[in-house]
Amino acid sequence: MSVGRLSVADMSTPAMISVTGLARTFTTKTGPVEAVRGIDFEVREGEILGLLGPNGAGKTTTLRMISTLIEPTAGDAVVSGADLLRDPRLVRSRIGYVAQGGATHDEELVIDELVLQARLFGLSKRSAVANAESLLHTLDLDGLGGRKCKQLSGGQRRRVDIALGLVHQPNLIYLDEPTTGLDPQSRANLWDHIRSLRERGTTIVLTTHYLDEADALCDRILVMDHGEIVAEGTPDELKRRISGDVISLEISPELAARAVEVADGALELRSQLTEGHLVHLTVEKGDAAVVPLLHALQSAGIVPGSLTVKRPSLDDVFLTVTGRSLRDGDQG
Ligand SMILES: Nc1ncnc2c1ncn2[C@@H]1O[C@H](COP(=O)(O)OP(=O)(O)OP(=O)(O)O)[C@@H](O)[C@H]1O
Numbered sequence: 001m002s003v004g005r006l007s008v009a010d011m012s013t014p015a016m017i018s019v020t021g022l023a024r025t026f027t028t029k030t031g032p033v034e035a036v037r038g039i040d041f042e043v044r045e046g047e048i049l050g051l052l053g054p055n056g057a058g059k060t061t062t063l064r065m066i067s068t069l070i071e072p073t074a075g076d077a078v079v080s081g082a083d084l085l086r087d088p089r090l091v092r093s094r095i096g097y098v099a100q101g102g103a104t105h106d107e108e109l110v111i112d113e114l115v116l117q118a119r120l121f122g123l124s125k126r127s128a129v130a131n132a133e134s135l136l137h138t139l140d141l142d143g144l145g146g147r148k149c150k151q152l153s154g155g156q157r158r159r160v161d162i163a164l165g166l167v168h169q170p171n172l173i174y175l176d177e178p179t180t181g182l183d184p185q186s187r188a189n190l191w192d193h194i195r196s197l198r199e200r201g202t203t204i205v206l207t208t209h210y211l212d213e214a215d216a217l218c219d220r221i222l223v224m225d226h227g228e229i230v231a232e233g234t235p236d237e238l239k240r241r242i243s244g245d246v247i248s249l250e251i252s253p254e255l256a257a258r259a260v261e262v263a264d265g266a267l268e269l270r271s272q273l274t275e276g277h278l279v280h281l282t283v284e285k286g287d288a289a290v291v292p293l294l295h296a297l298q299s300a301g302i303v304p305g306s307l308t309v310k311r312p313s314l315d316d317v318f319l320t321v322t323g324r325s326l327r328d329g330d331q332g
C-alpha cells in the first residue's frame with residue numbers, strides 16, 4: 001500500500017487540477033460569510049486527495065466551485081485540462097460529482113437512475129445501459145439494478161451514488177463525505193471500492209471529517225479550517241512534520257537518566273520524557289533511529305525490556321495546526 005502511495009503522490013506526475021486563489025463569499029441576511037478564503041492547491045493525476053476539516057471549514061464549497069456548481073468570488077482553476085471559468089461545460093463533462101447528501105430518488109429503480117444520468121451526459125442508450133451494468137458489477141451491486149433506491153441499505157445506496165458519478169466515465173471524481181452515516185463494515189467496504197477506483201486510474205478528491213478515513217485512503221491531505229488550508233502533505237509527512245515519532249523504551253527507573261543521556265548522544269532528540277519505567281524519546285524518524293539507539297544503549301550496558309515506535313495521529317496534527325481538536329470543531 002505504502003509503495004502505491006509514494007508513486008502516485010510523486011510531484012513529477014502531471015496535475016489533474018490546479019487551483020489558484022479560489023475564494024467564495026456568501027451574502028446572508030446577517031452579513032457576508034467567507035466560506036473559502038483564497039486557496040491554492042494541485043491534485044496530481046491518479047491520486048486520492050483528501051480535504052479534511054470540521055463542519056463549516058469550506059470543503060463542500062470548494063468542491064462545488066471546482067465542479068462548476070457555484071461560481072467563485074475570486075480565483076481560477078484548470079480542471080482536467082479545461083478552464084473552470086471560461087469552459088465550465090467541458091469541466092462538467094470531465095468530472096463526476098457525488099454530493100454530500102446523495103442524489104438518488106426513493107421511488108426510482110437503480111438501473112433507471114444510472115441510465116438516465118448517462119443519457120444526460122449524452123451517451124447513447126446502448127452505451128448508457130452497458131456502462132450502468134458494468135458499474136453495478138464493479139461496485140458489488142449485481143442483481144440490485146431492478147430495486148427501488150429506497151429498498152437498498154445505506155452502504156448500497158452510497159455505492160449507487162458513486163456509480164451515478166462515474167456512469168459517464170470521467171477520469172476525475174469528487175466524493176463529498178462518501179462514508180458519513182455508514183456503519184463500520186459498510187465504510188470499510190466503500191474504502192475498498194474507492195481504492196480500486198484509484199487502481200483503475202481514476203483521480204479522486206474526497207472530503208471527510210474522519211481522521212482515520214483520511215489516513216487510510218488519501219495519498220495527500222489538505223487540512224482546512226475556516227476557509228483556509230492550514231496544512232498539507234501525505235498522511236505520514238503531516239504526522240512527521242508536525243510532531244515527530246515517539247520511541248518508548250522500558251527501562252528500570254535508576255537507569256533512565258543515563259539512557260536519555262546516551263540517546264541524546266546518539267540521536268537528534270526533539271524532546272524526551274520519563275514516566276516510571278518508560279522513557280519516551282521524540283525523534284524525526286523513528287524507524288531510522290532504532291538501530292543506532294539500540295547500539296548506543298548496548299555499548300553503555302543498557303538493555304531495554306521493550307521498545308515501541310509510535311507515529312503521532314492525525315488528531316495530534318490537527319490540534320497542532322489549529323489549536324483545537326478536530327472532534328471539538330466537529331460539534332459546531
Ligand atoms: N449557500 C450558502 N449561503 C450562505 N452560507 C453558506 C452557503 N453554503 C455554505 N455556507 C457557509 O460557508 C461555510 C462553509 O460551508 P461548507 O458547506 O463549505 O463547509 P463544509 O466544510 O463542507 O462543512 P461540513 O463538514 O459540515 O459539510 C459555512 O460557514 C457555511 O455556513
Ligand SMILES: [Mg+2]
Pocket residue numbers: 059060061100176
Ligand atoms: Mg460539506
